[in-house]
Amino acid sequence: MNKKNLIQQLRLTFSDIQLNEHEDGIIKIHAKKEQVKRILSYLKDNMYNHLALISCVDWIKEKEFELIYILTSYLDDKELYQETGDIYLKIRIPRGDPEIETVISVFENAEPYEREIYELFGVKFSGHPRLIPLFLERDYEVSPFRKDFDTRKYVKDVFESIPVIPEEEE
Amino acid sequence: MDREQVIKALKDSGKWGHKYSLWAIYFGTGCGIIEIPPVITSRWDAERFGVIPVATPRQANLFLITGYVTLKTLRAIIRTYEQMREPKYTVGFGSCPINGGMYWDSYNTIKKLDKYIPIDGWIAGCMPRPEAIFIAVTHLWTMIDRGTADAYKKYRKQYKYYRKNQEMALGKLEWPPLYPINEDE
Numbered sequence: 001m002n003k004k005n006l007i008q009q010l011r012l013t014f015s016d017i018q019l020n021e022h023e024d025g026i027i028k029i030h031a032k033k034e035q036v037k038r039i040l041s042y043l044k045d046n047m048y049n050h051l052a053l054i055s056c057v058d059w060i061k062e063k064e065f066e067l068i069y070i071l072t073s074y075l076d077d078k079e080l081y082q083e084t085g086d087i088y089l090k091i092r093i094p095r096g097d098p099e100i101e102t103v104i105s106v107f108e109n110a111e112p113y114e115r116e117i118y119e120l121f122g123v124k125f126s127g128h129p130r131l132i133p134l135f136l137e138r139d140y141e142v143s144p145f146r147k148d149f150d151t152r153k154y155v156k157d158v159f160e161s162i163p164v165i166p167e168e169e170e
Numbered sequence: 171m172d173r174e175q176v177i178k179a180l181k182d183s184g185k186w187g188h189k190y191s192l193w194a195i196y197f198g199t200g201c202g203i204i205e206i207p208p209v210i211t212s213r214w215d216a217e218r219f220g221v222i223p224v225a226t227p228r229q230a231n232l233f234l235i236t237g238y239v240t241l242k243t244l245r246a247i248i249r250t251y252e253q254m255r256e257p258k259y260t261v262g263f264g265s266c267p268i269n270g271g272m273y274w275d276s277y278n279t280i281k282k283l284d285k286y287i288p289i290d291g292w293i294a295g296c297m298p299r300p301e302a303i304f305i306a307v308t309h310l311w312t313m314i315d316r317g318t319a320d321a322y323k324k325y326r327k328q329y330k331y332y333r334k335n336q337e338m339a340l341g342k343l344e345w346p347p348l349y350p351i352n353e354d355e
Contacts, residue, residue, distance in 0.1 A: 137241040
């Protein structure tokens with residue numbers, strides 16, 4: 001299957017997705033959150049066999065998070081490989097109670113990405129086997145990568161409130 | 171070494187030994203560690219000054235903190251520092267351990283390192299040149315000669331304050347206090 005066929009097939013299989021093809025070869029797919037697993041497993045079977053990254057954007061004015069699944073392909077066929085650009089699968093979820101199903105069953109390497117997004121944005125991934133913080137040591141009331149997290153206030157409250165060590169008494 | 175220095179060295183041979191055998195723990199924190207490989211290898215050759223990197227904190231007596239300190243690294247730094255044998259000297263390297271540097275409003279890096287462990291001296295700059303390390307080492311020699319490089323003594327005396335600050339930053343620490351803490355005082 002080449003790229004043109006793939007785009008046609010995608011449009012046929014998933015009727016309610018929005019699919020844009022860019023000049024630099026990148027295909028951007030906007031879809032609903034219920035479809036994420038189906039689209040990813042479909043793409044995995046059709047050339048795009050590597051999940052490069054899961055990223056998250058906080059659109060605070062629109063009250064939405066946007067999850068971006070970046071897919072690339074590792075193919076033996078060089079001509080086909082040249083032809084394929086990356087695929088960005090973009091999914092918007094509401095900011096109030098962000099939850100989406102995990103894609104570990106499709107791409108196993110999604111696990112640390114999902115944990116990272118969970119601790120930095122507070123997006124819950126239902127079905128994730130161990131959704132615990134990955135890097136952070138402290139508990140944060142607001143997840144630190146959200147736009148409404150006030151870093152300066154946090155620094156003032158936490159780090160500047162720690163007292164300086166007193167000099168020794170003579 | 172001229173004759174005057176021989177007498178001086180014999181008079182206070184402990185200090186003489188400490189001065190010329192500053193063994194630095196190879197502990198990479200932040201971006202400053204990139205300056206350490208040229209310093210210890212043939213280009214700048216830190217062994218001229220008696221500074222060599224060692225693998226474990228038990229062998230080391232110089233601790234270079236080479237860059238920003240996240241909370242996770244702070245935990246490792248405290249544990250490493252407490253395992254080092256006295257006399258031990260710490261040098262903050264770069265502007266981040268001094269006052270936060272470019273991470274002054276970060277949610278996850280501590281701003282002033284001397285609130286958590288004692289520091290003998292600072293090397294300012296972002297990044298400092300390798301020559302700055304040697305200037306710091308020669309300053310440290312002078313301080314050892316005068317007996318003013320005594321941050322580890324301060325750690326022992328003011329330990330309860332340090333421990334309190336460490337617990338404020340990291341929550342409950344999973345290792346016991348290094349020195350006994352008198353609660354009554």
